[in-house]
Amino acid sequence: MALNSKIPQGDIDKKWTDYKGHVKLVNPANKRKLEIIVVGTGLAGASAAATLGELGYRVKVFCFQDSPRRAHSIAAQGGINAAKNYQNDGDSVYRLFYDTVKGGDYRAREANVHRLAEVSVNIIDQCVAQGVPFAREYGGFLDNRSFGGTQVKRTFYAAGQTGQQLLLGAYSALERQVAVGSVKQYTRHEMLDVVMVDGKARGIIARDLITGKLERHFGHAVVLATGGYGNVFYLSTNAMGSNVTAAWKAHKQGAFFGNPCYTQIHPTCIPVSGDHQSKLTLMSESLRNDGRIWVPKKKDDNRKPNDIPEEERDYYLERRYPAFGNLVPRDVASRAAKERCDAGYGVGTTKQAVYLDFRYNLINKYGRTEASKLGIENPDEATLIRLGKEVVKEQYGNLFEMYEKITAENPYEVPMRIYPAVHYTMGGLWVDYELMTSVQGLYALGECNFSDHGANRLGASALMQGLADGYFVIPYTIGNYLADEIATKPIPTDSKEFTDAEKAVADRISILMNIKGTKSVESFHKRLGKIMWEKCGMARNEKGLTEAIIEIQALRKEFWSDVKIPGSINEFNPELDKAGRVADFIELGELMCRDALNRKESCGGHFREESQTEEGEAQRDDENFKFVSAWEYKAESDWTLNKEELIYENIKIAARSYK
Ligand SMILES: Cc1cc2nc3c(=O)[nH]c(=O)nc-3n(C[C@H](O)[C@H](O)[C@H](O)COP(=O)(O)OP(=O)(O)OC[C@H]3O[C@@H](n4cnc5c(N)ncnc54)[C@H](O)[C@@H]3O)c2cc1C
Numbered sequence: 001m002a003l004n005s006k007i008p009q010g011d012i013d014k015k016w017t018d019y020k021g022h023v024k025l026v027n028p029a030n031k032r033k034l035e036i037i038v039v040g041t042g043l044a045g046a047s048a049a050a051t052l053g054e055l056g057y058r059v060k061v062f063c064f065q066d067s068p069r070r071a072h073s074i075a076a077q078g079g080i081n082a083a084k085n086y087q088n089d090g091d092s093v094y095r096l097f098y099d100t101v102k103g104g105d106y107r108a109r110e111a112n113v114h115r116l117a118e119v120s121v122n123i124i125d126q127c128v129a130q131g132v133p134f135a136r137e138y139g140g141f142l143d144n145r146s147f148g149g150t151q152v153k154r155t156f157y158a159a160g161q162t163g164q165q166l167l168l169g170a171y172s173a174l175e176r177q178v179a180v181g182s183v184k185q186y187t188r189h190e191m192l193d194v195v196m197v198d199g200k201a202r203g204i205i206a207r208d209l210i211t212g213k214l215e216r217h218f219g220h221a222v223v224l225a226t227g228g229y230g231n232v233f234y235l236s237t238n239a240m241g242s243n244v245t246a247a248w249k250a251h252k253q254g255a256f257f258g259n260p261c262y263t264q265i266h267p268t269c270i271p272v273s274g275d276h277q278s279k280l281t282l283m284s285e286s287l288r289n290d291g292r293i294w295v296p297k298k299k300d301d302n303r304k305p306n307d308i309p310e311e312e313r314d315y316y317l318e319r320r321y322p323a324f325g326n327l328v329p330r331d332v333a334s335r336a337a338k339e340r341c342d343a344g345y346g347v348g349t350t351k352q353a354v355y356l357d358f359r360y361n362l363i364n365k366y367g368r369t370e371a372s373k374l375g376i377e378n379p380d381e382a383t384l385i386r387l388g389k390e391v392v393k394e395q396y397g398n399l400f401e402m403y404e405k406i407t408a409e410n411p412y413e414v415p416m417r418i419y420p421a422v423h424y425t426m427g428g429l430w431v432d433y434e435l436m437t438s439v440q441g442l443y444a445l446g447e448c449n450f451s452d453h454g455a456n457r458l459g460a461s462a463l464m465q466g467l468a469d470g471y472f473v474i475p476y477t478i479g480n481y482l483a484d485e486i487a488t489k490p491i492p493t494d495s496k497e498f499t500d501a502e503k504a505v506a507d508r509i510s511i512l513m514n515i516k517g518t519k520s521v522e523s524f525h526k527r528l529g530k531i532m533w534e535k536c537g538m539a540r541n542e543k544g545l546t547e548a549i550i551e552i553q554a555l556r557k558e559f560w561s562d563v564k565i566p567g568s569i570n571e572f573n574p575e576l577d578k579a580g581r582v583a584d585f586i587e588l589g590e591l592m593c594r595d596a597l598n599r600k601e602s603c604g605g606h607f608r609e610e611s612q613t614e615e616g617e618a619q620r621d622d623e624n625f626k627f628v629s630a631w632e633y634k635a636e637s638d639w640t641l642n643k644e645e646l647i648y649e650n651i652k653i654a655a656r657s658y659k
Pocket residue numbers: 039040041042043044045062063064065068070071072073074075076077078079080162163189190191192225226227228237238239242243245246282284423424445446447448459460461462463464466
């Protein structure tokens with residue numbers, strides 16, 4: 001099927017302005033007649049619901065947590081990008097656009113990325129107006145730091161809690177709309193299907209997670225902002241509740257799934273320490289501003305890190321990528337860490353770790369500056385460390401504390417041990433320029449869409465994208481659709497479509513509960529995660545992916561015949577909630593492997609072992625794979641691949657190099 005991405009005509013830097021100037025409008029009186037369902041209260045959903053409410057639409061917003069504030073976005077640490085060029089270091093909208101397309105290994109849609117770079121500057125103003133306490137320099141100006149894949153400082157931050165502060169801003173805006181009555185909020189509600197009427201999304205079936213009761217909700221349009229699906233790997237840095245269910249249900253109702261195999265594996269996470277773990281912890285990429293990554297030059301070196309002299313350390317990122325050094329993009333840094341560990345240079349008891357060391361910058365970057373400010377001449381090392389520590393504490397103190405709590409090691413004194421872990425999914429529901437999925441009236445925002453990040457997202461770009469989608473894009477694009485819906489009366493929820501949709505959801509729940517097998521939901525999730533990590537993780541090959549598909553199909557059969565769910569349907573039953581989510585993860589896992597198998601090239605986070613350069617770098621194949629894979633669901637284990645060709649008119653595509 002030909003995909004229409006609805007990219008406006010004209011010059012790249014005029015497209016969005018022209019679009020806004022010509023888009024259909026809905027007048028204020030008609031807005032009050034139109035109902036919109038927003039599923040998700042993370043940065044994308046909360047900003048969308050608040051803005052649509054403020055515009056005058058009647059909004060219903062859903063989340064499965066007990067408060068919108070508990071959305072996974074709250075965990076975001078390091079920062080948010082914007083092309084403000086406050087540092088006067090050469091940044092611009094074009095450069096952010098360019099860095100993002102290049103960072104994504106030339107697998108993102110130019111027009112969307114340019115719009116993202118344009119509105120990035122508005123996001124900061126919006127958030128500052130809301131009172132988000134971004135870090136400031138001594139003179140009061142907003143401060144910036146660097147993230148991977150860039151050579152400028154464009155990341156705005158609030159210590160290591162940027163997501164929390166941004167979400168409090170969006171949440172305040174949302175609650176204001178709740179208070180004035182334009183937004184109705186449903187917490188502890190899980191969307192379990194999209195209701196389709198005459199080929200358009202017209203509502204959802206949601207389950208009250210406290211009582212187990214199913215509910216029907218009508219909307220003239222449905223907006224999904226339900227986050228990413230990294231937990232398909234079981235172990236990830238995502239919040240434990242993050243899941244794919246909403247997006248998966250939409251997929252089964254006709255929304256194409258874009259680039260499902262594109263997963264981001266983040267280089268700096270606390271390494272896995274054993275089989276007992278159900279969660280991995282991120283150490284923000286911002287730490288690579290000041291932390292230097294190294295391994296011993298000698299294999300199997302069991303000395304303590306501080307006993308290894310400077311000349312016996314291999315700062316392998318600085319060695320291999322002198323232009324970007326420790327700030328190469330995540331996919332590059334992750335693969336380089338794996339390469340060193342696989343070659344026998346890993347550290348720690350598992351040997352699956354590398355060092356992230358702050359000592360050099362504690363002393364030389366911060367310590368010396370502070371000593372100079374205080375007029376201390378010839379300071380000794382202890383003084384420099386003490387002074388440097390104070391500065392580092394201000395920037396990332398909470399991350400250092402978190403590390404120490406988990407590992408019982410003080411990272412001010414001993415280098416952190418880190419290893420790559422699953423962190424973000426660039427894949428998601430395919431959307432056009434208006435953020436509409438391939439289902440009329442169904443939109444996808446934030447991490448749950450296939451987004452603007454191509455095959456690899458640059459750090460600090462997810463918060464930017466979620467807020468761009470919610471505050472600045474959807475308010476325009478949804479109007480273009482709803483302008484033609486002003487005559488549509490609310491569809492009664494006792495109509496056949498709603499009744500049938502609710503029955504299908506109820507039947508599935510009842511089948512799940514009646515399996516009464518022997519194995520826990522968790523055990524299936526763990527087994528799925530192992531298959532995904534080993535065969536569709538940091539490196540993939542044809543043999544492994546083919547095996548994975550067969551193993552996942554077998555796992556699915558076993559799940560549906562032997563899963564054990566305690567409790568009952570009409571009560572608070574987190575095991576039942578989880579069972580539904582894991583069932584969807586299993587199906588998604590198969591699609592991810594099929595997508596990875598089909599994409600024979602390497603690009604960004606998708607590294608096909610068969611397609612690498614002599615130096616072990618990812619080798620793209622632009623001739624055959626310069627497209628977005630948009631998978632269409634047909635039946636169990638049966639999908640059709642649609643392709644959206646990617647056209648680059650403003651960026652010359654080239655081999656991606658950070659050397
Ligand atoms: C540890 C960590 C640190 C990060 N740090 C950064 C950073 O510094 N900078 C950056 O740019 N990015 C960062 N990211 C990535 C970023 O946090 C996420 O990509 C982003 O917050 C996702 O926002 P979202 O609004 O799309 O989804 P989420 O915040 O995941 O919100 C999803 C919402 O959907 C709801 N939901 C989901 N399914 C259903 C359903 N079926 N029914 C009802 N509700 C549902 C949930 O309740 C929730 O409200 C980080 C990620 C992690 C894991």
